[in-house]
Amino acid sequence: MLLGSHVSIAGGYMTALEEAKALNMDAIQIFSKNQRTWSERVVTDEESNMFRKNMPLYGVKQAFSHAIYLINLGTEKEALAEKSIQALVHELARCEALGLTHTVLHPGAAGESTTTEGISRIAKRLKTIFKLAGKGSTKILLENTSGQGTSIGGKLEHLSELLQQTGSSRVGICIDTCHAFASGYDIRTEGGMQEFIDGVDAKIGLKHLLCFHLNDSKGPLGSKLDRHENIGKGELGLTPFKYILKHFEHVPKVLETAKEDDADRKNLTLLRQLASR
Numbered sequence: 001m002l003l004g005s006h007v008s009i010a011g012g013y014m015t016a017l018e019e020a021k022a023l024n025m026d027a028i029q030i031f032s033k034n035q036r037t038w039s040e041r042v043v044t045d046e047e048s049n050m051f052r053k054n055m056p057l058y059g060v061k062q063a064f065s066h067a068i069y070l071i072n073l074g075t076e077k078e079a080l081a082e083k084s085i086q087a088l089v090h091e092l093a094r095c096e097a098l099g100l101t102h103t104v105l106h107p108g109a110a111g112e113s114t115t116t117e118g119i120s121r122i123a124k125r126l127k128t129i130f131k132l133a134g135k136g137s138t139k140i141l142l143e144n145t146s147g148q149g150t151s152i153g154g155k156l157e158h159l160s161e162l163l164q165q166t167g168s169s170r171v172g173i174c175i176d177t178c179h180a181f182a183s184g185y186d187i188r189t190e191g192g193m194q195e196f197i198d199g200v201d202a203k204i205g206l207k208h209l210l211c212f213h214l215n216d217s218k219g220p221l222g223s224k225l226d227r228h229e230n231i232g233k234g235e236l237g238l239t240p241f242k243y244i245l246k247h248f249e250h251v252p253k254v255l256e257t258a259k260e261d262d263a264d265r266k267n268l269t270l271l272r273q274l275a276s277r
Helices: 013-022 045-057 078-098 115-133 156-166 177-182 190-203 239-247 260-276
Strands: 003-006 027-030 062-066 102-105 139-143 171-176 209-214 253-255
Touching: 003 260, 013 027, 013 045, 027 253, 045 078, 062 078, 078 102, 078 115, 102 209, 115 156, 139 156, 139 209, 156 171, 156 190, 171 177, 177 209, 177 239, 190 239, 209 239, 239 260, 253 260
Parallel strands: 003 027, 003 253, 027 062, 062 102, 102 139, 139 171, 171 209, 209 253
Antiparallel strands: none
């Protein structure tokens, strides 16, 4: 089903595979470095070979990363923009070394400028990143956001415009269920979910939808709150997750919910039960 969770690399990259194996995950997301700092990490040849060799042996069919939250490609501040560009160039290098298919990125925030100007800056900087990174297969997936503040990505039109302006085959999208709901898309019913997916297809194209974040929402519809909840414990209910599991079997789907009280195991068990119904 290409189903799993965001897993930790504390102790090394192999730790992520061990966690995945313990819970029978076949898709995982990691931070390829400490997400709280700009300091970079270089993947050694030993780490690269070990991870690539063991990934299929541990049952993981697809692995990818989430870029650090410090990155903001939409910023008006050139110093932050340059740090963000370099961070993504290094991120792509680590992903290539580890054999990760893509890295998920929050597009950025426009600050005091307009959304249109922010989108233009992001697209321009993505082009720069791919030029600096050189040839490679790892994609950057732009994630929809909850629409909080001046963040870009709360509307499907934002993602559509970013893909058009970037014009690169190495850019796709990731849909987060919590973010979609918090930004105002009512996906609680099958009809609502179908309408949302039809919107993704019409505005962006389903061929560009390469990843799902499966998160319930603590906040109500349109609240703009990026607050993830365990599956079936929040405002979304089970219907949108059942829909995704049924219609997007070959698209990787990972949890980004809290880890306390064996939550990953419980959430994955529930999702597998939904898929089998």
